[in-house]
Amino acid sequence: MEYVQERVTTLHDLGGADPTAPTGRAAVVVPLTEREHAGLAAERVFSELEAVDPARVVVPLRASADRVTAVREWLAGFDLRLDTLWCDGPRLADLLGSAGLNGARGKGRDVWLALGRALADDDAEFVAVHDADTASYSRSYVRRLLFPLTREFAFSKGYYARVETDRLYGRLFRLLYAPLVRALADAHAEPFLRYLESFRYALAGEFAATREVVESLRVPRTWGLEVGTLADAYDAVGADACAQVDLGNYEHDHRAVSGPTGLSEMSESVADTLARAVEAHGVAPDYDTLADRYREAGDALVRSYAADAAFNDLSYDRADERRQVETYADAVGPPGDDDRLPAWTDAPVSPDEVVAAAGADADEAAGR
Template identity: 35%
Template sequence: MSDFYQNGIVTTLHNLSSRSVRELEKELVAFARHRPMSLVLPSLYSELAEPALAKIVDELCEVPYLSEVIIGLDMADKEQFNHAKEYFSRLNIPHRVLWHDGPRLKALDTLLREKGLAAVERGKGRNVWYCYGYVLASGKAEAIALHDCDIKTYSRDMLARLLYPVANPKFNYEFCKGYYPRVADGHINGRVSRLLVTPLLRALKQTLGQLDYLEYLDSFRYPLAGEFALRVDALNDLRIPSDWGLEIGVLLEIKRNFANNRICQVDIADNYDHKHQPLSVDDPSKGLAKMSIDISKAIFRKLATRGNIFSLETFRTVKATYYRIALDFIESYYNDALINGLSIDRHEEEQAVELFAQNIMAAGEAFLNHPMRRPFIPSWNRVTSAIPDFLERFYDAVETDNA
């Protein structure tokens, strides 16, 4: 059970009473009569072989309030797509599988490329962007949730708590971010959030001053959580990164489009565990190494659009400041682990901080070398302006694939 403390400029909705999931779902069923809800699941085909996704599907079969589940399927051939349709057929909720590698959706992606509107690279962001397009095309939801398919500790009350703030008509929230502790097998996890994002934000505050965007990002208890919910009307003007910067990019876009009182975060789980990425010290194109570069670039680009001027000297100062702050955080987390009977490998923690410090510089140099590179996939408003019937064609393609 968490405390009731409100920190930063974003409202925090705590888990203070451990309400039963059935009580929450009873209210959500009532909300759904006026504000129907859908769920987006971005998935690699390989995740269908994992027990985590099987448990997620089992839990979703008990959810009584969803209008639709949209599964974005990546890295699948025709046989694998047919297997995916069979795999998800036990869902007793209307659902569609978006076959991103199929000929119909690839043809539509080629059309977007010809117009300069396609995602610059494949990844979770591209998957989610297409799923959001289908949500707009189907018109079956007014509130939408998203979570990953590799959550080992999943239970359906996570989804209920995530959707509640944007589904309850008495609330005015347009966006809700989930948060939770990251502890598993006696260890504190979540290295990128603990040892990169928070220390980097604090270093930027010391270097650039107290900026609204930095205070906003620093208000989130778990800014890299892949679980968030939003009203469907927020999708039209949402521009999201196609790479590992998705979660930070969405937070920054929501801040651009909505006032702080339309944004909240909610405690959705007592504990959370999912598939862990390797640190990938020797390969910056993989694992936490690539993640740290993409996230840092997303933050730098957004600050630049707010009028902040960066130079190589600025990034060197940020790196040095970050490194000192991050080392202090390691001490804090080590003590937190000890008092709770948990363990942290301080050597591995310092290895991560050293890698992240290098990658902050790498991200800064990449930004300076390519300041005009388009970091976001265009909004759906722009797509439908350029190709007015695109969503209809997209909807028909998905329906044909699923027939």
Template identity: 35%
Template sequence: MDFQQEFITTIHNFGVDVEHLEQRLMALSQTSPMALLIPSLYEELERPALSRIREHLKSCHYIKVINVCLYAETVEQYRNAVAFFSELPQTVNVIWTNGPRVRKLLKILAEQKLNLLDYKGKGWAVWLGLGLSSLDAQTIALHDADIVTFDRSLVAKLFYPIAEKEFGLAYNKAYYTRLGLADRSMNGRAVRLFVAPILSALQDVLGHNAYLRYLRAYRYPLAGEFAMTSDLALNLRVPCDWGLEVGLLAEVYRNVAPKRVSQVDLGFFDHKHKEVGEGPSDGLQKMCTEILGSILKTLTETESVVISDAHQMAMRVKFRRVAQDLIRQYFVDASCNGIPYDRHREETTVESFEQVIPVAFKKYLNEPAGSRIPDWTRALSVMPDLRERLLAAVKTDMAEAKLESPTDIEAMSCKLPTLMSA
């Protein structure tokens, strides 16, 4: 049995009693309110995973508020989403992240020299959700909307280590085994075939480094599921690219001592997959490009590591060697567990990932600052009641979405293309 601990606290799955965990969470929720954040594209409502998630969340009575951060193209899509989540017993706020009322609120901020109008994507959704969740909750958890293996134990395991104040934890990150449901395929290629070997290669090239030690302690650094205190949520600069998960870990590193960080085993896990892509600007290759860029920027920002073109060649050589060694190990592991494993496809994937290294280095050298949304403490210094005004906008959007006749939200939506291009 695996009792191994890492640089951060590792919470294993030794057969947890979920009902007992939920009972404890119910007691804790009386004095420590909890909010769940789900970023989602509208398309997820048309897939079975989110319906499954909704059904399991109905029994999570310790959760006070669920904030759904939705990207919707039309009023009709937003209305459908409000109706979809109306079955939940918790208070649900469906935030139309690209909607007219949110954009109008941002324009007021822009007039005060804080321009947030150009941010978009999952990072933007997460930023909005963290701010709104921190209004009433002390503990905030986040998970994606495409988890096909979802059950209610997932959120309990995320919430509990943070909600239990005796532990003194501020951030809890998920890790899991990525096995395909249909064919038991070994998934998680970006972590297995890029992040793991690139972190090893960086450590070999740069030597001992506190930040790299910290990153390597996470068993699944790209997991999109985590929980944190509301205080921490207000102090994170959320990245707005494919380096979101690694970028958030960098922010946790800046704000929290390692002894206050944990990771929890969520067991077997599956969700929709991305293609490797045709080049560094496509699919998983694009993701890996931005992940490496984020790591390089953080090494300079937090560890004062000066990285030059000379590191690039050494990195490519070390990356290929480490990745090939890992592929042999994955092959043995898969074979002993009766899991199909295509070594040739794994090798070609590594070759594709290797091509992103010079692209990421070039981008880092040309754009060392990166792109992160200012933290909520700065936004609140500009507009102290921003969270309350955001909540009021969401409540108005939802109320009008439930009406059958044409409303102000429809009239405002006619201006949506203009607002979106601001």
């Protein structure tokens, strides 16, 4: 237990923190896949949300057409004001295509669609986002995320230690984000890098913000969502209006390093979004040397993680962690084309159009 403050205000759980927060004035976005549907973790998440009683829950659903009805019926069993937004139907694809919003489909795109629906609810002064695969989910998470927004903060980010089955997890954060930001910060003095360094789990899927901040987000389409959100929050309100919140114990699914939607594929989106963000904030990385400097920072952190694991009698495979650093180094380089989705204040489609298209798609999938 500690109470160290970072560049952004850090709110610690010093013993069962569960503050009062305006859950009735908040929409909660919970991205869901058909694989997670009806699992024990998702069941716990939505059951706990019943006790939170938010103004609305929006579930952007990634699923095949033959699974949509089952997921919608399952979600309808929870006592929540809940909208399911099927993100993979043909009408929605046509709507986005006609508006010039074709592009990669991924978690960021799904969350962006749901944020539009959340903002369309006049009762939602705040929006919270979190994942559905959290086996340790607690109703206090939403209250913790929202609490800073009732003070002088406009954006809050969740953090936690990923320690499960006697091992350190959170590998993409520990072995890609943290050493890459460190390598950049060692070479550049821009305040934005100090801001990025201060987040204890920058790739956590949990955040909350005022509707004004959410309206300004230009969301990356895939796994760069979390980094892009941090950058946009910095632009919208600055580091002094951002906070990070201790969510305590946290357990959720782990991904393989290789394969579709594995950590290696995710690393490409994270590194690309990070490179674009730092360039936009005055950093001019030397990409000819950055990958090697990243490796050096990664190796130094592996040494630190090994000591920390040994201190806590945890299993730690130093050689495997170094192999992951080498794998992620392939993603380090200049950013590609900017295909972020527009802020909802500038979007060429309306939330109502999105909801109508997604609903018609879901009804057709159900044979109505």
